[in-house]
Amino acid sequence: MQILVTGGAGFIGGHIAEGLAKGGHDVTVIDSYVPYYNLGIKDRNVDATKAAAAATDGSYTLVEGSITNEDLLDELVADTDVIYHQAAQAGVRKSVEEPAKVNRFNVDGTVNVLEAARSHDIDRVVVASSSSVYGKPEYLPYDEAHPTTPVSPYGVSKLATEQYTRVYNEVYGLPTVALRYFTVYGPRMRPNMAMTNFVSRCLHGESPVIYGDGTQTRDFTYVGDIKRINEQLLEDDRADGEILNIGSTDNIDITTLAEVIRDEINPSLELEYGEPREGDAEHTHADISKAAEILDYEPTTDIRDGVQQFIDWYRENQEWYDPLVRNS
Template sequence: MDVLVTGGAGFIGGHIAETIARSGHDVTVLDNFEPYYDLGIKERNVDAGRAAADESGSSYRLVEGSITDAELVEDLVADVDVAYHQAAQAGVRSSIDEPKKVNTYNVDGTINLLEAARAHDLERVVVASSSSVYGKPAYLPYDEDHPTTPVSPYGVSKLATEQYTRVYNEIYGLPTVALRYFTVYGPRMRPNMAMTNFVSRCLHGEPPVIYGDGEQTRDFTYIEDIVRVNERLLEDDSADGEICNVGSTDNIDIRTLAAVVRDEIDPSLELEFDEARTGDAEHTHADIEKANEILGYEPTVDIREGVSKFIDWYHENREWYDPLVRSS
């Protein structure tokens, strides 16, 4: 099968592309290499995808370009069977600074992909959405019927993205699925996330810094669980037209997360606190019953196990991954 992964040099897209290539499918990756974070991490994702393709005898093709280029997107879609749409302008705080930019990438780019997929009768389009669509909780955990009142331009753009995805299924019959990810973490994740900041600071003997009072809660989802549900959708049509939460087995408050990381690395460190950041949701917690019923989705890695696995990986790859080591 021929598969397109937009944003396939990024964190989640890179892991999906690697896994699909290892399964023997031919993969095309589209990525614009936006320097939102160190591009060396994206290069590692590409290397992993190519190595997986070499192992399985499949092909891996990298195209440097943007989902905002409708002509390029259509040319790529014309040659594939399934598309995983992971490309997006990420970051809640950056979206507050540049709301038009996040809309151009996340909304207009998604429409480019959906239009091309409709024109070429793709077998399926799997689109990455986000727990950011929920905003302030009316109740927890969030199920898919919870009100969607995002508190950042990023959340608004992801809500538009998934709703366009749903509408293309309803109106045009395009097989689509939107997955609402809940704070994905793991090897090769973006280095500007809370968990990576905690680990990096602790490894350098510096206390982890918590923004706000640390009572904010997050549903952290390990990358292997995210990849597994995406891989199933390569051929499973049972979720076509649906929007599904993809979360973890539990959630954790940020203060406890910082303490868990600190205790794994250097229990002598104190916790530090700074001002809360605008646009961050107070709480996220996924009800995954729908994904379980439709796709048999069951997360396998809880947060404490995942933190330990990530710290081990971080140690092994610190020379190229740790921002302070790279800059020294």
């Protein structure tokens, strides 16, 4: 099958592309290679997918370009069966600084992807959304009926992204699915996330720094579960037209997360606290019953097992992944 993964050199897109290549599919990745973080991590994602394709009858093609380039997208989509749209300008705090940029990439870029898919009668478009669409909770866990009142431009852009995805299904009959990811983590994740910061500082004998009072909670989802549900949607049409929460139901407060990481690496360290970050949601917690009912979705990795796996991976790859080692 011919598959296009937008943002396929990134964290989640890279894992999805690698899994599809392992399945023997012909995978094309478009990625803009914007240096939002160390591009060497993207190179590792590309290398992993190339290796997966080389071990099967599939193929892998990397195209450096942007989803804002309509002509390029149209050319790529013309030879595609299924699109996994993962490309986005990520980062809540970055969106507060540059809201127009986030809108251009996340909203306009998504419309470009959907238009190209509609023009070429694509079999399915699977679009990445985010728990950031919910904003301040009226109740927890969030189900898909919860009001969407995002508290950052990034959250607004993701809300627009998934609503365009839904409308293209309802109005044009394009088979689409939008997945609301809840704080995805795992190997090759962006190095500017709380979990990576905690691990890096602890490995270097420095106290983990928590921004805010640490009572904020997150539903952390292991990237393997995200990859698996995306692979399922390659041929499973039961969720067409739907917006679904994809989380772990494994809610943890940030102080406890820091303690779990600290205790595994260096129990002698004290926790430190800083000022809260603007635009960060206070709580996320996924109700995944809809995804379970429609797609039989069930997360497989709880937060403590996932953190241990990530720490083990981090230690093995610290030389190229850890910013403090890389820049020393």
